[in-house]
Amino acid sequence: LYHERVIEHYDKPRNVGSFDKSDPGVGTGLVGAPACGDVMKLQIKVDEETGKIVDARFKTFGCGSAIASSSVATEWVKGKQLEEVVTIKNTEIAKYLSLPPVKLHCSMLAEDAIKAAVKDYEAKR
Amino acid sequence: LYHERVIEHYDKPRNVGSFDKSDPGVGTGLVGAPACGDVMKLQIKVDEETGKIVDARFKTFGCGSAIASSSVATEWVKGKQLEEVVTIKNTEIAKYLSLPPVKLHCSMLAEDAIKAAVKDYEAKR
Ligand code: FES
Numbered sequence: 720l721y722h723e724r725v726i727e728h729y730d731k732p733r734n735v736g737s738f739d740k741s742d743p744g745v746g747t748g749l750v751g752a753p754a755c756g757d758v759m760k761l762q763i764k765v766d767e768e769t770g771k772i773v774d775a776r777f778k779t780f781g782c783g784s785a786i787a788s789s790s791v792a793t794e795w796v797k798g799k800q801l802e803e804v805v806t807i808k809n810t811e812i813a814k815y816l817s818l819p820p821v822k823l824h825c826s827m828l829a830e831d832a833i834k835a836a837v838k839d840y841e842a843k844r
Numbered sequence: 845l846y847h848e849r850v851i852e853h854y855d856k857p858r859n860v861g862s863f864d865k866s867d868p869g870v871g872t873g874l875v876g877a878p879a880c881g882d883v884m885k886l887q888i889k890v891d892e893e894t895g896k897i898v899d900a901r902f903k904t905f906g907c908g909s910a911i912a913s914s915s916v917a918t919e920w921v922k923g924k925q926l927e928e929v930v931t932i933k934n935t936e937i938a939k940y941l942s943l944p945p946v947k948l949h950c951s952m953l954a955e956d957a958i959k960a961a962v963k964d965y966e967a968k969r
Contacts, residue, residue: 721905729905755880756946757907780846780854780908782882821881 721783722817728787733794736776738762746840748832754824757781759789761832763796763804765840772796772804777832784825788812792829801837846908847942853912858919861901863887871965873957879949882906884914886957888921888929890965897921897929902957909950913937917954926962 737760740747746763759781764774775793779785791812796804809830813823862885865872871888884906889899900918904910916937921929934955938948 755882755907755949756944757880782880782907782910783905785907819881824880 724791725784725787725816725818728790728816729783732777732786732790734774734776734790735778737778738764738774738776743767743843744840746836746838746843748835748837748839750828750831750835752781752785752824752828755782757785757825757828759785759828759832761789761792761829761836763833763836763840765801770800772799772801779828781828782822782825784816784818784822785828787816788818788826788829789832791815792833796833801840804833805837807833849916850909850912850941850943853915853941854908857902857911857915859899859901859915860903862903863889863899863901868892868968869965871961871963871968873960873962873964875953875956875960877906877910877949877953880907882910882950882953884910884953884957886914886917886954886961888958888961888965890926895925897924897926904953906953907947907950909941909943909947910953912941913943913951913954914957916940917958921958926965929958930962932958 738745748761759779761777763772777789809826813826863870873886876883884904886902902914934951938951
């Protein structure tokens, strides 16, 4: 039913947890999926000198596909510039994980959460 | 955000797993939620002499609320008669777990899965 990458990220999610959101180098994105009511929090830690994302964390109470999507998202943003990560599309995550169409909204949570985290970081500066 | 009972059943779900579905004493319910695309499998093991459910198992890739709902459902069906468990309403599960309205469809999966498992058991006899 699900691709082995989904199962693998679901069983061993990367970067689960939180940063202190009052840290000026941290951007926090909290987003919800209207389709299912799930919520995802994704945080980035930015090196203020280089503008690079040096670390990321997520938390979600969502389904297996949402957990896998956010796990992949946190991996993908690390080491990248803010301008780069806002171009990450949910369809790329969905393709990487071979999500079925009915689960596209779970990968959308991850895309939205990245954008919201970047916005929050920029608003804090 | 979520009631402590949800968190507790999510962290330590009861009765996760499978029975051999070819066992004549086993009823298997496999149901899906159109709202979110999640799927749940719930199985009951019936004592054919007394008609009582002696054990239950579930598997789902659904969200935290779905995991908690099915964990509760498997606990509630144990020791009960088939006629009794088909009267379990998703609203009772949702109330017990204090699920928000947007998560009612997750508890509906559990109600539907119980009914489907009983139907499957009866069809096999
Ligand atoms: S959101 Fe799909 S089962 Fe809860």
